[in-house]
Amino acid sequence: MTVSNAMTADFLRSAYGGESMAHMRYLIWGDVARDEGFPNVGRLFEAIAYAEWAHADNHFKVLGGEKTQDYTVAAGGVFGCNKTVDNLQGAIDGELHEVKQMYPVYLETARFQEEKGAEKSFHFALEAEKIHAKMFQDAQDAVKQGKDVELDNVYICPICGYTHEGPDAPDVCPVCGAKKEKFKAFEK
Ligand code: FE2
Ligand code: FE2
Numbered sequence: 041m042t043v044s045n046a047m048t049a050d051f052l053r054s055a056y057g058g059e060s061m062a063h064m065r066y067l068i069w070g071d072v073a074r075d076e077g078f079p080n081v082g083r084l085f086e087a088i089a090y091a092e093w094a095h096a097d098n099h100f101k102v103l104g105g106e107k108t109q110d111y112t113v114a115a116g117g118v119f120g121c122n123k124t125v126d127n128l129q130g131a132i133d134g135e136l137h138e139v140k141q142m143y144p145v146y147l148e149t150a151r152f153q154e155e156k157g158a159e160k161s162f163h164f165a166l167e168a169e170k171i172h173a174k175m176f177q178d179a180q181d182a183v184k185q186g187k188d189v190e191l192d193n194v195y196i197c198p199i200c201g202y203t204h205e206g207p208d209a210p211d212v213c214p215v216c217g218a219k220k221e222k223f224k225a226f227e228k
């Protein structure tokens with residue numbers, strides 16, 4: 041897949057950078073949470089890190105065909121490592137930025153420019169980030185009270201990053217239609 045319009049291509053590279061950073065940041069913050077005695081928060085970070093990988097992977101593949109050395113990507117993401125309660129605030133801020141500003145603008149641009157691959161990739165990410173913002177908020181509410189968050193099994197769709205909490209994965213991904221067997225499990 042390739043992209044014809046420069047602005048959509050810029051947005052894909054920017055989103056790829058942000059998702060890549062989020063992926064790594066969440067893995068690090070997950071370890072911090074476990075060290076602080078919040079294993080479920082750690083598992084939540086680890087699961088959502090996988091969803092951010094799926095988003096980065098999608099954006100990267102939509103850009104397929106670009107020469108790799110023509111661009112550098114700076115990720116305007118949250119930096120640093122703090123206590124888990126603060127790391128969760130960083131996660132909430134990042135997800136809400138994506139939900140309220142970044143992905144809606146990127147998505148509208150891709151639609152306007154009739155970039156079908158980018159439109160799908162941005163849509164997949166936007167739907168997952170809404171769920172992430174809520175899950176991180178619930179986790180922070182618990183940690184603020186000195187408690188680990190209550191968290192059932194978490195299942196991530198490897199196609200779109202859809203994030204599901206419950207005893208079992210959904211039969212079909214409600215965002216992309218992937219089958220249950222595809223989901224990656226982060227179980228209790
Ligand atoms: Fe993402
Ligand atoms: Fe996210």
Ligand code: FE2
Nearest residue numbers: 197200213216
């Ligand atoms: Fe999906």
